[in-house]
Amino acid sequence: MxxxxxxxxxxxxxxxxxxxxxxxxxxxxxxxxxxxxxxxxxxxxxxxxxxxxxxxxxxxxxxxxxxxxxxxxxxxxxxxxxxxxxxxxxxxxxxxxxxxxxxxxxxxxxxxxxxxxxxxxxxxxxxxxxxxxxxxxxxxxxxxxxxxxxxxxxxxxxxxxxxxxxxxxxxAAVWTQPGAIILGLLIFLWTPTHFWSLALMYRQDYARVSMPMLPVRISPRESAFWIALHTVATGFAALALSATVTIGWLYLIPIALATGDLLLRCVRLYVTPTGQHAKSVFLASNIYLTVVLLMLCITAGKIF
Missing domain, CATH: 1.10.357.140 (UbiA prenyltransferase)
Known part of the structure; x- marks a missing residue:
């Protein structure tokens, strides 16, 4: 519940x-x-x-x-x-x-x-x-x-x-640069993790207004599974950015750690699908994307 x-x-x-x-x-x-x-x-x-x-x-x-x-x-x-x-x-x-x-x-x-x-x-x-x-x-x-x-x-x-x-x-040759495409894919994959965890927190709210958010239509544990699946895909996209020429390997270590932390929170949500754990994933997803973008700018901009 x-x-x-x-x-x-x-x-x-x-x-x-x-x-x-x-x-x-x-x-x-x-x-x-x-x-x-x-x-x-x-x-x-x-x-x-x-x-x-x-x-x-x-x-x-x-x-x-x-x-x-x-x-x-x-x-x-x-x-x-x-x-x-x-x-x-x-x-x-x-x-x-x-x-x-x-x-x-x-x-x-x-x-x-x-x-x-x-x-x-x-x-x-x-x-x-x-x-x-x-x-x-x-x-x-x-x-x-x-x-x-x-x-x-x-x-x-x-x-x-x-x-x-x-x-x-x-x-067109600029904004179709491979790194930008991967980042766009990352945002696309990250969005369901972020919003489904929020919808899981407010599941009764969305059900009251008959809004067909995924966590309303399926069980909390099934919702947690799909959140975790999108998190895995997001993590692959985030790690794939480290293979581009622009980013380099300095980006890899903090992103690997952040990905592991977010996945661990998703596992906890799957094991115990409560509002508290959904909130943990929701807040961590915000931090995760911020870390990815910050490290991207630092490494791509050759700040260090």
Whole structure:
């Protein structure tokens, strides 16, 4: 039986900064930008330059923030019924005119991307593609209908990596560099591990709103098996990056240790599929991806 972890209380009188942070999911945006930076380092085979990183932030970061706001706008009724999400700004009435969220979010997605379209169409394409996949394919289509929702939705994270590569150069030969492709695959494989462990924590929440997340449709132990399987695949992708010319072997040891730690947590979850162990995997998956991206940038950028 899964014990749901209580959601962290958020004051109804949230500050403007807290409201913006929650509405645009800025923590997730930062992680996606970090993935994009990793793609930029791999595509450049070293430090990509501040110009490319600023361009990536303005386009990819804005698109991710806009997509996050649209996700909450379209799911505000469902969010109100779930313990995990009922403190979000649109549910709590923290935004005086919720109807403004829609045009602002769309502007964040399209205006920066269309601005770079004439001189970097690849960056514009990947930035918009990530938002379309997250909002259109994942949020509106697959999430309420299919257990494959987050699997297909993982392509949005892959688009973040491709955006980073495209920020370095609009040339197809750059953003199809093998290291960037492997990193994009890693993000795709990592996403189910991350979100299924979260869904396992809040299994009753998702069941209450009839959301067909995989942990709702199958038993906790079966869910733990699929989480572990995706973790193994993610680990192989992470370790495969060490074989690329750009990364080198300095990357290998810390990633091997981090992979082993995450797998151990998955084994514990499989043996004892509780909310506490699901939370352990969820938090560790965040740390894992951060470590992978950090070591990638350090080694690819030849910082040491």
């Amino acid at each position: 899964i014990t749901r972890t209580a959601s962290r209380p958020v004051p109804q009188t949230a500050t403007f900064f807290q409201t913006i942070t929650m509405l645009f999911k800025l923590r997730i945006v930062v992680l996606l930008l970090f993935a994009g930076v990793g793609g930029a380092f791999l595509a450049a085979r070293g430090f990509p330059g501040f110009g490319a990183l600023i361009l990536l932030t303005l386009t990819g970061g804005s698109a991710a923030a806009g997509a996050s706001a649209l996700n909450q706008y379209f799911e505000r009724d469902i969010d109100a019924e779930m313990n995990r999400t009922r403190k979000r700004p649109l549910v709590m009435g923290a935004i005086a005119n919720p109807s403004w969220v829609l045009p602002i979010a769309l502007a964040l997605i399209f205006v920066p991307s269309l601005a770079v379209l004439p001189f970097n169409p690849a960056l514009a394409f990947w930035s918009i593609a990530g938002a379309v996949i997250y909002v259109g394919i994942y949020t509106l289509w697959l999430k309420p209908r299919s257990v494959l929702n987050i699997v297909i939705g993982g392509f949005a994270g892959t688009c973040a990596v491709m955006s980073g590569g495209a920020a370095v150069s609009s040339s």
